[in-house]
Amino acid sequence: MSFLRNNLSNKxxxxxxxxxxxxxxxxxxxxxxxxxxxxxxxxxxxYFDIEQFNDRITIGCGLLFLHKDFKKLNTKYYYTGHPFFYYPYWTNPYSKSFERNTLGSIYKSNIFEHRDIEYFVSLTNYLGLRGKNINYLYHYDKVFTIKEGSDLTGKYTFMDSALTGMLGIAVYMGFETITLVGCDYASTPKMSGHFYEYGKRKLNDKKFIYSEKPLLAINECVNLRTVTINDDFTGDIVNEIDYKTLMKQELNYSENNEIIDSSALIALDKTNMNYRIFSEK
Structure with a gap:
């Protein structure tokens, strides 16, 4: 009965x-x-000089706009698929407590700073984030499909992760060659953590394929590859290319405090999201 009620509500x-x-x-x-x-x-x-990736359009996500070289990228589109994310209060996914949404505020301020970018957000945020460059995606109770599911005007089924969300947008826009950067779960071994977190973490050698169905489907219709830090990594489903081969230059590791402003790091540390921002964490 509840299924029928939810299905009717979604319709x-x-x-x-x-x-x-x-x-x-x-x-x-x-x-x-x-x-x-x-x-x-x-x-x-x-490990990357991201300015080297400015020769074609970028679709970004998450906290990429905190990187000091973000403005050197040709970022035209940006995806943040979190439901009910752009409201003053939310249920923190880590603490499970209902609290002030400090992370959402960080996103909002950066979105307003970069008004030349088209943003794609969950329809649940319609009352929390508005603007001419804010675009909404509907994603309720639909099983993944490649054709209808990538229709941004319909029931969008590419929202199980930021990676699939961006891939669906790229397919809808007609891109035929897609290069993944910083999508570390698309290869093995897997690198944990984020560019805005402190330090290096151990590699994960466990065999699991992230977002398997969307990657399999998209890999059939576009030329898809992922950039790795060296040739010790192998793409899962997608082809891999290491940074040195692609850019003809050596890797250069930078710590988070070298590529992100200190005030932004302090703000992230206060989000209660279990981020490892400083060395003592």
Whole structure:
């Protein structure tokens, strides 16, 4: 009975918000045949000179805009798929407590600072984040599909992770060659942590494929590869290319306090999200 009730509620919500979603039609095949970078937030970014990736459009996510060289990228699009994320209070996924949403405030301030970028957010945030460059995605109770699921004007099924969210957007826009940067779970062994966290963590050699169904489906219709820090890493499903081979330059590791402003690091440390921002963590 609850399934039927939820299904009916979702259908009503979808019909009521069609006009909002239809606005996304303007992105269909807008970059047909082009190439792009998809930037995650993985720790491998600490080894890269990201300015070298400015030769094509970037689709970003998460806290990428905190990187000191973010403005040197050609970032046109940005994905933040967290539901109910842009409100003053939220249920923290780590503490499980209902508290002031300090992390959402960090995102909001950076979104307002970079108004030249088109943002894609969950439809649940419609009342929390508005603007001409804010675009909404509907994602309720739908099983993943490659064709209908990548339709930004419909029931978007690419939202199980930031990586799949960005991939679905890229496919809808018509990109045919996609290079993953900082998407460290797309290869093995897997690098843990984020570029904005302190230190180096142990590699994870466990065999598991992240976002397997979307990667398998997308790998069939576009040229997809992931950038690794060296040739010790092998792509899961997708092809891999190491940074030195791609950019013809050596790796140069930078700690988080070298690539992110100290005030931003202090703010992240206060988000109660279990981030390892400073060495004592």
């Amino acid at each position: 009503i919500l979808f019909e009521a918000t069609k006009n909002i979603l239809t606005r996304n039609e303007r992105f269909r095949d807008i970059h047909k045949g082009e190439s792009c970078y998809i930037f995650g937030n993985g720790a491998s970014i600490k």
